[in-house]
Amino acid sequence: MIRKLALYALLLIGQSTAEAAVRNFTLHIDNGTLNITGTGGTSLNVWGYGANQGLPTIPAPKLVVNEGDTVTITVYNHRSASHNFVIKNVTTDVAAIASGGSKVYSFTAPTAGSYLYSDTLNNNINREMGLYGAFIVRPADNSNTAWTGGPSYNNENVWVVSEMDKPRWNDVASTGGTVATATYKPNYFIINGQGGFDAMMNMSTMVMGTLNQKSLVRIVNTGQFSHSLHFHGNHFQVLTINGVRQPTPFEQWDTINVPPMSTAEVLYTINQYGHYPMHVHTAQAEGANGVYLNGAATMIDMQ
Numbered sequence: 001m002i003r004k005l006a007l008y009a010l011l012l013i014g015q016s017t018a019e020a021a022v023r024n025f026t027l028h029i030d031n032g033t034l035n036i037t038g039t040g041g042t043s044l045n046v047w048g049y050g051a052n053q054g055l056p057t058i059p060a061p062k063l064v065v066n067e068g069d070t071v072t073i074t075v076y077n078h079r080s081a082s083h084n085f086v087i088k089n090v091t092t093d094v095a096a097i098a099s100g101g102s103k104v105y106s107f108t109a110p111t112a113g114s115y116l117y118s119d120t121l122n123n124n125i126n127r128e129m130g131l132y133g134a135f136i137v138r139p140a141d142n143s144n145t146a147w148t149g150g151p152s153y154n155n156e157n158v159w160v161v162s163e164m165d166k167p168r169w170n171d172v173a174s175t176g177g178t179v180a181t182a183t184y185k186p187n188y189f190i191i192n193g194q195g196g197f198d199a200m201m202n203m204s205t206m207v208m209g210t211l212n213q214k215s216l217v218r219i220v221n222t223g224q225f226s227h228s229l230h231f232h233g234n235h236f237q238v239l240t241i242n243g244v245r246q247p248t249p250f251e252q253w254d255t256i257n258v259p260p261m262s263t264a265e266v267l268y269t270i271n272q273y274g275h276y277p278m279h280v281h282t283a284q285a286e287g288a289n290g291v292y293l294n295g296a297a298t299m300i301d302m303q
């Protein structure tokens, strides 16, 4: 028993002084489909990164590491065109991965925060088609704080917000046509790859907690439109915008505008019982092909 306790104590010490870990990820670029269910929904032809060959996901897998980790990401391109893989403000290699080829990206995980990755080639078409995801860096000690010594939280959400123009971009690009990129009129607006009718019931997207619990909401806009996210129920604190920590005392907000290819981290406290929506404030972006609230929307629930 004493030996067991001693071993346990050693394990605890080991955890608190954790050495940086080695994190290996593999991503596969493939053609796929994204189904938006419910009224107004559709099946979209997409291109995405997936954890498994032939199974791209929209958004791409959430990659989570700790600050200081040694990260290696291997990306295989199974599509017939060139693609790349860039973590904004983290990796610098923007060279193409040829069709049938692969590439290895190695780096040390930067300051704790929320980052986004995407394919930056092809005049935004590759990104619009679904090649994007979130890269999350937790503090070195893996604590529930926004950064080392930063604000603490109980629960965490990652929202990858984006949009797709099915008739003018997805239908054209997926059949080998030339997208007229000067015109972008997206008709599907998604949060973590879902329309609101799914996202309002998806417990990994919803902000949930008990009274006075705090949620760190990591917002990543990989679309081409700015998205203004309006939280009902309570105001929130803006912790970071594009990784820049906001001055204290924090201002109180109920809406945050997140421009394309940018990030924001907000801290939301569950302060009352109820079920409250979170939706984007541009009317068009609240729908799936015009059907209200099957766009970028989810729920805030006190449990």
Ligand SMILES: [Cu+2]
Pocket: 230, 231, 232, 279
């Ligand atoms: Cu509102």
